[in-house]
Amino acid sequence: MLETIFVRMRLILIGLALIAGLVVFQLLRIEFVPESVGYFRELSDTISEVPRTFAPTRGRIFDRNGELLAANDIQYEIALAPSYVLNSEDVARTLSDVLGKSVTEIETLANSDKPYVLVARPVDAAVGDRIKEKRADETLTLSGIELNPIPHRTYPGGILASQVLGFVGYNEQGRQVGYYGVEGFYNDWLSGKSVQGTERLVPFDAQPEPVPDQGADLYLTIDRDVQFLVEGILRSSVERYGAEGGSIVVMDPRTGEILAMASYPTFDPNSYATAALPNPANPAVSGQYEPGSTFKVLTMAAALDSGLVQPATPFLDTGYIEVGGWGIRNWDGGAWGAVDMIGCMRHSLNVCLASLSTQMGPTTFYNYLQAFGIGHLINVDLDAEVPGRLKLPGDPDWFESDLGTNAFGQGVAVTPMQLVSAVSAVANNGVIMQPHILMRVENGGRAHHTTPQVLGRPIRPETAHTLTEMLAQSLEGEAKISVDGYRMAGKTGTAEIPVPGGYDRSKSIASFIGWGPVDDPRFVVLIKFDKPSASRWGSETAAPTFATLVQRLVVLMQIPPDDVRRAMPAGQ
């Protein structure tokens, strides 16, 4: 009997040893035979590792004082994993309560045979928070609800600087992409660089996640306070003058820093998809127009700089001049008789300026205009900039008459930013500084500062001073434009709007470009209204708006009145 038991035990032991041997053999085969190693490693990886793109956080955008203009937020994608749903009634009631969907609809989704069912995307962070709260409630069984965060761009200022900032949408891969403005122009820097890696699902194999190159934070030259002021004044002025729209640009001529840039109507980048505005491009850099008399600043600058005239050079205005067979008259159709160059600018005489351009000749005149940056991109760091249009001798559509009409801003197209850049030469000793919107970039603890760059020197410093003085004198006595305590220089403009076959004389683009204080210009301001109905004249719409704006601008920019400033020691 005992023998039989021992025999059986031996057999069992032998059997167990064989099985153990097989297991050991298999383990050794898996571990050491090259083909097996590869196969089982691959099999293991497909189960325990998931390829994943580790996306960086998009960089934020600040104003020059560190106020946040574009930030990151989260939204959620709410989905169900039906195989993990233990109590479909709890799940359906909870999601119905939070999302406002029907219980039946969600129950149907919860009982689906698919592994993953989308319920809602995107939903606000507050909705996600409510679901998290419900999950914490132990009386509810909410397994199977997937709450996946989605990166979301938010603009705390709403419409503030929206056309400067642009907006962020999603591409086909679900990644954020910037469009228009700073978001579009600096998309690569803001986006950072994602990293391809693997997400290890088995804790035993867990490793720190790869860190992508985070998006850079951008600090703009925009001053949020000035931008807010500009937008408020633009909106109220457009309404007051019954204009279809308008733009205002404020730039520091000494550095080319854009302090504010606004156009109206505008849009809220937080809801760009539902914005009524069909084109979110920034009209200050993307919208070209015929500048009209504001362009005379450049013509007079060319005439002075080329030595053709001096401020006191007399001109006999007969009220008519013919250039290239095209008759040119003054804005009022009248003849102003004997005037000097200051009078030509003060009364904005088309005949006088056309006479100057013809005396300069096309080569000199157009060389100056090109040196001012007219007709080509100024490469401001904003998306969708257009070059305007300057017809040149030799172009198929250039006629000799253009030499006369271009002198007073007709037959030539510029963008508001382009005109500000050109005129800034007069305000800044004859030097155009590269207009720019980016002041500083910060990334990974490093900061990079933009350095003001010279874009061109179209005129001599003496010419700039002379013309500034002429334009300051031409504004004196104009109550609508004066700013108590500050001497300003500037020029009004009233441009007819080109239509096929001629000009629409019933509508105009009313504008004013000015700078100040005259002895130490700190800003150049362009104000432009499209088709104002209250008055077609720039002197009655844009010029008073300039005065209103500058009254507040000097406070925000802490520019003391002229007499106070002159009493201060140099450099203070």
Place this chain on the structure above:
Amino acid sequence: MQNVYATPLYRVFKQAPWRSQTQMLATLSIGLLILLVVGGLYLAVASRAGNAGRDLQNLEARKADLLRENDRMRAQLADLRSMDRMAARALALGFVPANPQQLVYVHVPNYPHPSARADAPAESVAANPSSDWLTNTLQQLLGGG
């Protein structure tokens, strides 16, 4: 002296079949025990590694959550500090925009004027040449920053 190994009782005892069985069982038991100890140690180490891995995963998830929450709170703060809100609050408190005539400028020797600060580009803190993509791009575009 009598040799105990030569006694019949000893021979019987040594040659007993159960004795060799016991020896084999004891050997097997010791082997099993060693295996159990080694297995136990392996399990303990694996368990600790697994726990550490799980902790790492949880910390990564927590870090991501905190970063998102941080961003969200920044956005909320910026929203609370938005110009519309600030302006409305200032008006509600009775403030009005100042005009230049209401300001009194006082000359303070050596006081750094805001414009002077804004005009002077601060020196880049990027002291060392870096290989990261942004630095390289910026150095090309901004002329060395």
